[in-house]
Amino acid sequence: MRSLAVKKLYLETAPGQTRLGFFGSDDRLLDVWFDAWHRPNLMETVHNVRIERVFASQNRATATLADGVAISIRLRKSDASLVKVGRILPVTIIAAPRHGKPWQAMLGARLASAGMILLVGVADGASNIALSNNIPSEDRAGLTARLLAEAGSELPSGFGVILRRGGSKLTDFTAPVSQLLKQWQDHANPIVADQTGCIYDSGGLLERARRLFGDLPLIDDPAEAATISALLDDEIAAACQPKTALSCGGNLWCAQSHALWSIDLDGNGVTDFDRLFSEAAIEIPRQMRLRAMSGPVLVDLPRLAPAKVKKFRRALETALGDDPRQPDYLGMTRGGLLELQVPHGEMALYAVMQEQPAQDALAGLRLVMQQPPFKPVKLAVSRAMAAWLEGGGRPALDHLDRQVQLVVWSDDTHNQSAHILG
Incomplete structure (x- = not known):
């Protein structure tokens, strides 16, 4: 089975917009990020903002960045005592605008890699070591002890770390924490607590990608630039269409409503269901990444014997494991649809191209x-x-x-x- 792990990057810096392409081992495009001058990519930037309104019943608040961009802040239960109208607090941008909603943020300054989240501004006396809620209960005690032993001494006062689900298999916790800490200390802007402004600008598309995937090779041969740029254009145009053809003859039909994404696996007369489902187990996660699907994703599959459905699910979950957004497989609905949940993040591809x-x-x-x-x-x-x-x-x-x-x-x-x- 083909892997969807990112193996190399292509950074295209052109007047008006930067594009970053993510390529797998077979040179197929897996993802593309955009940073346009007329709509800067604010993902993972950290800001001090003044709270303007609080909607306690909706667990959110609103604020405006220093340049006038409106944001909506997601509130956790523990945030209720901190968030007051007029108060200046740090927030981290976590999701792009969608369906008329503004940029989404969460309270607190943080910097994330594939396996760790560095927390900045941890209160005195509060625990500075935590694990993602998605890590299985049977693994938590051992991982907590390791994280405390290997990373605890690396954290200065006021800093903390969360071990993400994707980091539970790391053999070394010290190096990832040290790298995030160095990036923050080297590049964060010294803004005092009662001033608004940008604290950390995320480092740009390439720096963000390398936090997630490591120091991958960069395609930088000028002779290839025009060819790869055209490839990006072609792949983007294809991914903006509802239908994606599989080599076996089947199709994936992808559509988005205001509430969710849907994917229909259409056999289109294919009789070799083993091949159809094998290809779909790879192409569904690829299309989810390339189209920047987020939120609920429902997949409609042709009827299949239970044993083969299990085989497909295992293959699908393996391919989803290469997605840095760490989608959750929620199981089957009562109506027989496969249900996934993907954290919101980059703007959906079709929305970018609708500009x-x-x-x-x-x-x-x-x-x-x-x-x-x-x-x-x-x-x-x-x-x-x-x-x-x-x-x-x-x-x-x-x-x-x-x-x-x-x-x-x-x-x-x-x-x-x-x-x-x-």
């Missing part, structure tokens, strides 16, 4: 960057793309290191892409 005409215009600027230097370029764009590039996208256009002439085509009815003329 039009911005994304189409940025694709055009990437084409310009691939042209020979020191040569004027004519870029054909729609009226909407031209208006965006002269407005909100002007900084990206001005950042180009070559002369560009925008040529607006007269007929906008054919849904053309930006392209180079001549």
Whole structure:
């Protein structure tokens, strides 16, 4: 069975937007993150904010970042005594906007890797060692003792650590804690407690990825840049469609409502169910990552003998284990649907690509960057793309290191892409 472990990264820095592609051992794209100038990626950034409103019955509060971006703060029971209107508190951004909701945050400053979460600002006298609630009860005592022995001495006053489910198999707890602590101490901004502002900027897409996956090789051959950029475009376009074809002839149909994601495994006449389910056990988790599915995910499967269903579930859970978001397999619903729960995080891929005409215009600027230097370029764009590039996208256009002439085509009815003329 193919693994969905990330083996290499591709960082594309272009005017207006950075894209980070995650590739597996078979060179298939597993995930892609975006950081656009007109919509900066705030994931894992840490801020001091002033609480504006508290909705105790909904376990949330609202605040505004220093640059005016609205956020919604998820509150735990232990947060109730801390969160008061007007109080300045640290928060960590944990999820992108979705369905009209603002950026989501949780109270407290934290920095996460695949196996650990570093807590900053732990109160005097409070325990600075904890385990994820998802770690089985039979393993907790031994892991707690190890974590205290190996990592406890590394933590200065005011710092703590949570062992994540993905870190329970680590052979060394000291190094991951030390690495997170060093990153925080080297890059955190010295903001006093009664001031608002950004405390930690997450380090950018590449730094975030390496906290999760380690120091993976980076594809940096200029000769491959245009090919990989086009591959990203093609994979993204395909993942924005509802249907994903399997090589056996079956299909996955993916759709999102306001409440949940659904995936339908369609045999499409395939008679070799072993092959169909074997491919689906890999492609379902891949599509979940590539499309940035989050929240409840329900999977509808063709009828199958119980023994083969168990085999499929085991294969599916193994593939899900490579997802750094650590999805939960919840079992089967009474209606026979397989139920998964994925923590919210990056913006859904289709939502990113719906930022039009911005994304189409940025694709055009990437084409310009691939042209020979020191040569004027004519870029054909729609009226909407031209208006965006002269407005909100002007900084990206001005950042180009070559002369560009925008040529607006007269007929906008054919849904053309930006392209180079001549």
